[in-house]
Amino acid sequence: MNKFMQAALKEAQLAQEQGEVPVGAAVFQDGKLIAAAHNLTEQTGDPTAHAELLAIKAALAKLGAKNLMGCELFVTLEPCAMCTGAIHLCKLNRVYFGAYDAKSGACGGSVDLPVSGCFDYKTEVYGSIDEPQCEAILKEFFKDIRKGGKHGAKL
Amino acid sequence: MNKFMQAALKEAQLAQEQGEVPVGAAVFQDGKLIAAAHNLTEQTGDPTAHAELLAIKAALAKLGAKNLMGCELFVTLEPCAMCTGAIHLCKLNRVYFGAYDAKSGACGGSVDLPVSGCFDYKTEVYGSIDEPQCEAILKEFFKDIRKGGKHGAKL
Numbered sequence: 001m002n003k004f005m006q007a008a009l010k011e012a013q014l015a016q017e018q019g020e021v022p023v024g025a026a027v028f029q030d031g032k033l034i035a036a037a038h039n040l041t042e043q044t045g046d047p048t049a050h051a052e053l054l055a056i057k058a059a060l061a062k063l064g065a066k067n068l069m070g071c072e073l074f075v076t077l078e079p080c081a082m083c084t085g086a087i088h089l090c091k092l093n094r095v096y097f098g099a100y101d102a103k104s105g106a107c108g109g110s111v112d113l114p115v116s117g118c119f120d121y122k123t124e125v126y127g128s129i130d131e132p133q134c135e136a137i138l139k140e141f142f143k144d145i146r147k148g149g150k151h152g153a154k155l
Numbered sequence: 156m157n158k159f160m161q162a163a164l165k166e167a168q169l170a171q172e173q174g175e176v177p178v179g180a181a182v183f184q185d186g187k188l189i190a191a192a193h194n195l196t197e198q199t200g201d202p203t204a205h206a207e208l209l210a211i212k213a214a215l216a217k218l219g220a221k222n223l224m225g226c227e228l229f230v231t232l233e234p235c236a237m238c239t240g241a242i243h244l245c246k247l248n249r250v251y252f253g254a255y256d257a258k259s260g261a262c263g264g265s266v267d268l269p270v271s272g273c274f275d276y277k278t279e280v281y282g283s284i285d286e287p288q289c290e291a292i293l294k295e296f297f298k299d300i301r302k303g304g305k306h307g308a309k310l
Contacts, residue, residue: 045215045220045221046215046221047215047221047222047244047245047246048208048211048212048244048245056203060201060202064200066200066201066202080240081237081239081240081243081261081273082236082237082238082239082241082244083237083240084236084237084240085235085236085237085238085239085240086203089202089237090202090203091202103273104273104274104275105273106236106273110271110272110273111268111272111273113236113266116266117265117266118258118259118260118261118265118266119236119259120258120259
């Protein structure tokens, strides 16, 4: 498995353990981990607390920079419209995501914002990176919810 | 002028005074102001610190709620992709914006995300509310920058 995506998947596993939808993200610069985060919407009660947005904000703070040019983001699930917008505003060089999200994905799954012309910065986006592993943790989580399992009460 | 948009415009004026791109936003519930904010990208060094996202987060915190159902957002400029995504994730009932943004607007100006099918919640969006006033403050700001005026050094 890609070692960078592995860092994002580790975050997704932490999310799962905390009853959060298991999505994780990690920002790298020159191969070095700058910041990592996972979905926190349940614990914070903030529906915008997505893994990507949290990882981006942490990376900006860590680097003390006004953008993330020269950085790469790895995320286990295709970014939504909000996160795809944030990725471009921060001028990330490249984004690699795992599972496609046919419902809410904004990088080709549902809509394809990077090619829509609404961004003035070109971030390269690559999907299906270690997709089986990234998808499996989400499937397991939602299967558990449907069964009324341990995460069922939270969502 | 619409009194709700006036609250958003007041925020845009505060932004202008602080050398920020003059965009303001305000969240209302049953006609009562819940939270207001303006663009803070320069001062925070965070390119995601848009007026809408800040107002939304402040409103969620103020209400102690997990979403903004029953609330309306007024913003002086058409929301970008990131903010349009956040608006839908928070389930705002309605959004009213002032000036269209042909370059980065995601509610019809550049792309039209609310009709794209990537959101599972329907937020009504209305543009061109008090557009002349909302547009004037932006034009004045950027005219000043082109002239190398007081805000020129900041951007």
